[in-house]
Amino acid sequence: MPCKEQYTKHQAQYFAWQLTRRLDSENEDKLTGAIMDAQIDLNPHQVDAALFAFRNPLSNGVILADEVGLGKTIEAGLVIAQKWAERRRRILIIVPANLRKQWHQELQEKFGVEATILDGDSYKKAKKDGRKNPFDMQEGVVICSYQFAKAKADDIQMIPQWDLAVIDEAHRLRNVYKKGNKIAKAIAEAIGNTYKVMLTATPLQNSLLELYGMVSIIDEKIFGDLDSFRIKYGRINDATSFSELRQRIKPVCKRTLRKDVEAYVKYTKRIAMVEEFTPSANEQLLYKRVSNYLRRPNLNALPDGQRQLISMVMWKLLASSSFAIAGALDTIRKRLLEGLTDQSLTKAFEAEYEAFVETREEWDDDDQYSTPLADRQSVLDEIEELGAYIKLAESISDNAKGEKLLDALKIAFQKLSEIGAKEKAIIFTESRKTQDYLLRTLKKSQYKDGIVLFNGTNNDAQAKEIYKAWITKHAESDKITGSKTSDTRAALVEYFCDQGKIMIATEAAAEGVNLQFCSLVINYDLPWNPQRIEQRIGRCHRYGQKHDVVVLNFIDSTNEADKRVHELLRLKFNIFDGVFGASDEVLGAIENGVDFERRIKNIYDNYREAHDIQREFDKLQEDLAHEINLQMVNTREKLFEHFDEDVLQNIKVDTNRSLDKYERMLLALTRSELDGHIGDIEGGFVVNTLPPQAPKDIPTGEYELPRRKGDCHLYRLKHPLAQWAIEKAKSHQLEQSHLVFCANAKDTKVSVVQELRGQSGQLKATKLTVESMKRAEDYIVLTGFNDAAKSEAMSQEVLEKLMAFPISNIHSASFVESPHLQDQLSRRKTEILGEITNRNLQYFEAEVEKLEAWSDDLKVVLEQDIKETDREIREVRRTAKVAPDLNEKLHWQKRLKDLERLRNKKRRDLFDKQDEVDDRREELITVLEEKMNQKIEEHHLFTITWEVI
Incomplete structure (x- = not known):
């Protein structure tokens, strides 16, 4: 009959030290x-x-x-x-x-x-x-x-x-x-x-x-x-x-x-789709008038120092919707009409265009544009002009792109059905007002159910209701962080996963959100920055996604610049299709997406005719091709790849094995320290009450280890309960005891423990701490023997497996510790110090080799310089020999002596530099030697007698 699974304070202390010991980097x-x-x-x-x-x-x-x-x-x-x-x-x-x-x-x-x-x-x-x-x-x-x-x-x-x-x-x-x-x-x-x-x-x-x-x-x-x-x-x-x-x-x-x-990471593909739309006559008129306004060299409404940034945002809002640009135009009109401060203007744009803060920071110090002092009449004229644009924008009740969204959803959902994915879509827009417009449009359609908004504030009525329900549902779990912003985001994502069909999101959803359950990304508004697009698509197309991801973009059929931006992103950046999206080469070449964004804005700012736009985009594409240096791509592959041809075969970390061992230790010591206060559940435990010494802010309820269901308190090493249990276990002053281990207490058979049935012996636990190379390593050394063969040391591995077994009984004991245990400890200490010394010696030799290569590098320039001077001397000698007259010969001989003096000086400089480099190397080696000094501390934990039944 199996024994009940129980552990002693001795085992809890051993587990506590094992869980927190500091290890060297070679240890798996x-x-x-x-x-x-x-x-x-x-x-x-x-x-x-x-x-x-x-x-x-x-x-x-x-x-x-x-x-x-x-x-x-x-x-x-x-x-x-x-x-x-x-x-x-x-x-x-x-x-x-x-x-x-x-x-x-x-x-x-x-x-x-x-x-x-x-x-x-x-x-x-x-x-x-x-x-x-x-x-x-x-x-x-x-x-x-x-x-x-x-x-x-x-x-x-x-x-x-x-x-x-x-x-x-x-x-x-x-x-x-x-x-x-x-x-x-x-x-x-x-x-x-x-x-x-x-x-x-x-x-x-x-x-x-x-x-x-x-x-x-x-x-x-x-x-x-x-x-x-x-x-x-x-x-x-x-x-x-x-x-x-x-x-x-x-x-x-x-x-x-x-x-x-490829053997263990499976990635799905991206499937690109395009929906073209033709704006109405009024929409085209609005676009033309506002475009011409933004291209003007002098604008009173935009503040000095931020004109480039704010005009770029207005270009994006103009392409987003008539509602978005109407709001932006009204904001800058108020600046002229009511004396709106630059700070208030910035706040207004932050609320409307949620990528504004990040964009402003990356564009900072880049705008040297200065508007000349304006006369009052030009300001009044501009106020009137802006009012006319706003009136035109507000007269447009529906947008062609919004109406096309309904057709696009039907086609895209059909594609999801073909690939077996759920009907879920995330629609990205760059504008809060466009987001509201899309909500109104979809609410009047067949897609009215299951819509959820996601933005930087998430304070609409639906979001508040979803948050409230989520808090109630997860009241007893660690999913609740206490930050309303973070918890609301989590609640909206969970709602979208479980009940939603369409999420209409601003740029706020492109950061830190996992939507791998969704397989349709719709770029209602397309950023110019390819890194931002990658970030959006990456919310869905990521590790763990089970289906191909459909990426749908809108193109204005009347706008040459919009068409060329999409073409460049699709063909040159490969963002919208394939397995991994944008290539390393392209994203690396542009280095910073804002630089690329700036270049596109320059085209919008300065060119309005189709042939000019085509020419400038051709030039941009050509420049990008030059930036992608294929020779360097090949060089990188040869330099960085395949340091080890059998990289996967040489990865020895068996994560599951290690996790299983250490998670068992953590649960065992927790049950031991909270004995009488907790109960068992599958994959964890439930804390009914807390011991009097435990911190009062530790919550009761169900606990489970990471990567489980996620509906309980998450029990990590960092959790205050785990930290308290570990420190409590370490603090026990343990008396000599006799532990009776139960060999049939585990489901799995451990042969080395089974073989000890009917036997007994002594076991000693000692913590050794070795400090060297600016870091400390802890060793929990177990020494022991079998009474039948006291002089034969039991291996550390066998004793570790024995200590991990539950006990059937424990009672106090008084015995004389065998000198064999101390002898074993001395031998083990010598082995550990030897292993550390050999390892540190390898590090030391690698550093010395690095320093020697570094010192050789520094001498190369001087040696090269001397070689160049020698070459000049040889040339001057040849010239002097064939000089036609005495004056010429004297000139070249003088030049020769100057060069020889210079060479001798350079040789002396080389020797001095060599001495300087060698001295510096010796100093560094001395420092390295000091770092290798070892300091060892020994701390006795406990000694027990044992038997296995």
Whole structure:
């Protein structure tokens, strides 16, 4: 008969130390804590990439360069979660402005890590609240944009020591070596020697010097200076140099290809559809008049310094709907009529065009446009003109594009039926007023049921009702975060999944929302920024999507520019069809979607005739083709790909095995510490009451581990209940005891424990902590023997399996600890120190090799310079020999002596430089040697006698 599953305080303490021990980067269980807490099923290459980031304790960082769609954000999330678990919590994340919310939400939902987004408003609020440096969170993750990081570089640099800096879309910094790249230089200097994880699918785009730039941000000691890199690798013409360069970047760069993961990552396709529409006569008239207005060189209604930004937004609203542009025209008219402040104007545009804040930040400092002082009559004329445009816009009750939406939905839903997907569609618009118009239109159609709105405020009556119902439904679960904004977003997505058919969304839904249950994306308004389009489609076309995703776009048949924008996005960017959407090459070439957006706006601003528009778009397409350097694409493939030809075969991390072992430990110690207060449920437990010592704010109710149903409290290592149970288990002062293990207590048969039935012995648990290379490693050493053979040590593996078994009985005991246990511990301690020394020696040798290559690089320029001077000397000697007269010979002899003096000086400079470099190398080696010094601490946990029945 099986024994009841119960565990002792000895086992709970052992489990607690096992769950929280610090491991070296070679250990497959290094990330188990982070993986346990992750609310996501991880793929082997993601775990392997995160382990790569921890590999060398002497490294200053890594570049994770997986191809698009393979989860670089997840890899960085694992690194962040692990740093957090190690209590190294000063973490900075620098991302494009439009990805800030997505990062914030993914860290919270998938890894249970809270972060703070710092932007202009939150920075000012923190200052007002008395925080001297808003970046100084003591313990906390800070997310900010590239532009904000550049603007506040001094604040970032003042943080004593960041534990980690994560840089997304890091190819934006690849030109840091160029003098004019202010953002890259400011960020590189601000994060200095901080350990960095740089994420990019395109680490190399146009020149090998970009590789120098990226790597120099990680570590200035990998290559020498820019001149030496140019000499050695500027043009790689031989296999030896190429191989050498590969070896030098191998320790800092990891790249996984889509074809490498085909065995376990299945992606669906995108299916592109187009719906053409012809605006009514009044719509065309409105477009023509407002277009001409926006093209005028002098406009009183738009503020200096923001004309480019606001006129771009007005172009987008003009293409969106008559209702959207009517609102925008009324806003700028009020500025002239009522003296509306620039700040009020900005607030009005923020409310209408929800991508305004991010766009403004990325366009900041770029608008040098200045409107000359206007006379009163021109202002009055402009007010009257704007009033006429508003009147025309308000006279249009329906839009041709809105009416075409009904036809498009019918065709697209038919396509979903063919591929077996549910009838669900997300419709993206760039305007809140267009969103309201679409709601009115659809409410009068056959699609009136199951519509839900999603925008930046989500404060309409339906959203409030959905939120209220969601709060009631999930009252006893951890799905409720306490943030009304986040919870309302979650409620609307769940409603759309369970009951909705159509979600009409602004740009707010393009960030941090998982809609993999939806297979139809309709771009009612099409952004000009290809990265924003990718972001939209990525809400549905993502890992976990079971069906192909239909992407439907609208095209104005009368608008040449609109047609060419769509053509460029479809043919050149491949955004709307295929398996992965936009290619690495194209998104990497444009580097920043805002730059591309600006170029399109310039065409709208300056050209109105069809032939001019065609010519300018042809030029833009040609420029883009030049930016995509196919030679560099091939070079990148050869440099970065297939460091290990059998990459998948060499990924040894058996995630499921590790998770199963550690999750059992966590549940066992929790049940032990809460004995009498909890009951069992499938996949978790229920807390009925709390022990008197437990924190009062820990909720009672049902708990389950991550990746389960999701309707209970999420039980992670980070959960306050788990933290309390672990600390309580560690604090036990344990007496000698006799434990009776039950060999048939588990469903699965463990042979090594079965073989111990009827036997007994002693077991000792000791925690060893070794500090070296600026980090600590913990070892929970189990030593033991069988009474039948006391001199024969039992293996650590067998003793670990024994300690994981439930007991049938425990009673106090008094015995003399055998000296064999101490002998075993001494031997194990020697083995551990030897293993660490050998591992550190490999790191040390790799660093010394890196430093030697770095010092050789620095000598290359001087040696090259001397060779060039020698060449000049040889030429002057030849010229002097054939000089026709004495004066000429004297001239060349003088020139020869000058060159020889210069060469001798350069030789002395070379020797001095060599000495300087060698001294610097020796200093660094001395520092490395100091870091290798080992310090070991020993802490006795408990000693028991045991038997197995």
